[in-house]
Amino acid sequence: MTTHYIGRFAPSPSGPLHAGSLAAAMASYLDARTHGGRWLLRIEDIDEARTVAGAAQDIETALHTLGMRWDGPVLVQSHRRQHYRDACDKLGDHVYPCGCTRKEIADSRLGVAADGAAIYPGTCRNGLAPGKTAGALRVRVPDPGQEMEQIGFMDRWLGWQSQHLASEVGDFVLKRADGFWAYQLAVVVDDAEQGVTHIVRGADLLDSTARQIYLQHLLGYPTPTYLHVPLVRHTDGEKLSKQNGAQALDLAHPLHELHKAAAFLGLEMKTATDVAAFWEQALPAWRRRLEGLRAGSP
The missing domain is CATH 3.90.800.10 (Glutamyl-tRNA Synthetase; Domain 3)
Known part of the structure; x- marks a missing residue:
């Protein structure tokens, strides 16, 4: 367990959370908590053309309903252009x-x-x-x-x-030519200024990592540790996303959504009776999952 671990979940407010975003959020949350670290929430609305009014608040409400609590204030990219x-x-x-x-x-x-x-x-x-x-x-x-x-x-x-x-x-x-700052720069600046040490996110962002490490090098920033979880996909193999019609989470049944995400991440758990009990089980399950990855298990 480390005393200096800062993780984050950084969704784009282009719509409500779906199964893919929950898997990434759960992995980052569990990794921070199992390491005794802090877990930050950042709203990545730098691409204002894709921002949906009210989506950021909906995301925060969803995380609370799912039993996930972040540390400190929410950072909002559109406030940080300077x-x-x-x-x-x-x-x-x-x-x-x-x-x-x-x-x-x-x-x-x-x-x-x-x-x-x-x-x-x-x-x-x-x-x-x-x-x-x-x-x-x-x-x-x-x-x-x-x-x-x-x-x-x-x-x-x-x-x-x-x-x-x-x-x-x-x-x-x-x-960009439309005047908006690009994701690659914004995420590197925000991670450095927030002191993020561990980045846990979806594998769709794996291809961005080398670019971000290069910018960290040029700007004199430290490079965090990375973990990219597999993507939740449609039955046709396409990545599940807001742009291709991913269904919003059913927040009337948060425990069901949590168990689906845990199963996708390969967490071996019994069925919990409530949200609090789910997280109590999920923490040691994530530790076992990490041990399996270190041992070479898929």
Whole structure:
């Protein structure tokens, strides 16, 4: 048990919690509590175009109904634009303006990244072409042979992971052409300023981790420990998400939802009689799950 553990759950308020978000929340909550640490709640509404009115409050209400209590005040990204601006300024020459449209990037891309985005070919790296207007801001990834060219880390669930930023991602966006700060920068700044030591989240964000470690390096921030839990999927194999019609949790039956999430995470538990009893059982079940992962069990 550690005396210095800070974890967090950071949902986007684009709709209510669903089975996939509950699995990630449960894993992060249990990991913090089994380590005697703090568990923070952050509302990641930096992409204001996707924010649904009232969703943040609905998420907080859902977590309370499910018996999950966070420590300290809720951090809201849309209130922190100046922090992201300051961090971007600190990056100096590592950042450059980009005037490429989506079509131009798609037409000249070097390939497709694991998250489905086009790998940026570096068109504006050496300055904007005549007639081009700056839109997005991008960060330069290392050239071949430079430090941090290949970024590796040990994931506590998935094992060793690595990514070559230049060939697998390309120079990535820090500020979008529509003026919103990008997720990659915001999450790195927030984690550092909140003192987050352990990040437990869904495997859909695994591909973002190398980019975030690179930004941590450039900004002089410590790198947290990572654990990416498997994704809850539709029957057709597609990731369960708000964008593809994931059903909201049935909060009239919170114990049922909790047991489903626990089963998905592979927690061996008896059926609890109430929410408080569920969490009493879930803590040692999570410890056993971690022991199994360390021993090589899937």
